[in-house]
Amino acid sequence: MPKTERILKVMQRVYERQNFTVGELAEEFSVSYRTMLRYLHELSRLGVPLYANEGKNGGYSMLTSRQMIERSAQTNESIQRIIKPQTLIVGMEMKLPFTAYYMSQALKSKLWQELQDRMEEIPYIRKKTPSPLYIAAVLNRQKIYHYVAGVEVTTIRDTPERMVSLTLPTQEYAMYTHEGHADREDTDQSYSYVIQQLKQRCLKPNPTLYSLELRTSIHASKAQIYIPLIE
Structure with a gap:
């Protein structure tokens, strides 16, 4: 057809x-x-x-x-344009061919669990809340899907073995609070909704930069989704 x-x-x-x-x-x-x-x-x-x-x-x-x-x-209230300062992340990563994107959900839970089990190894964790602020960095490219399950840190130094670090510059984002499951389908729907609303506002997401998902725990149903904007 x-x-x-x-x-x-x-x-x-x-x-x-x-x-x-x-x-x-x-x-x-x-x-x-x-x-x-x-x-x-x-x-x-x-x-x-x-x-x-x-x-x-x-x-x-x-x-x-x-x-x-x-x-x-x-929408005028639920999606906000904000400037997020430089973000430093240390965590566990996975890189998959984009064609294997559907396998990522099972692998994500393992990444987060391993990160939680090894939290004591990570120095300089930023303490914004009584518990660490968990942050996922997501980059969708034409061939590679890159996902980092991590925490924000105040400085990148002495990164633990088999972990990676990311330094994301100060950037303007569209921020939306996702409430629901953390699974792929629910989260994708929130991303889709934000992208649609940005188009209506004549704003353009920047696909070359990392999107972010911030949670207070690895199983939290609420997440702040940050989508980078083209300046």
């Missing part, structure tokens, strides 16, 4: 169902999760009013005109 015809059929199904998840549509159309997400992005660019719902019952839904107005007002 040609791509254009498939997208039109997806559009028809979206209007029929009103509420759905990316996984459900991917299974229905026999395509990968990532492919279906791209289709939905294209529908959004075409003006289909999709909204990503976070949480355990999350997914996508069609917005009514009234909901679109209400959501637009909420």
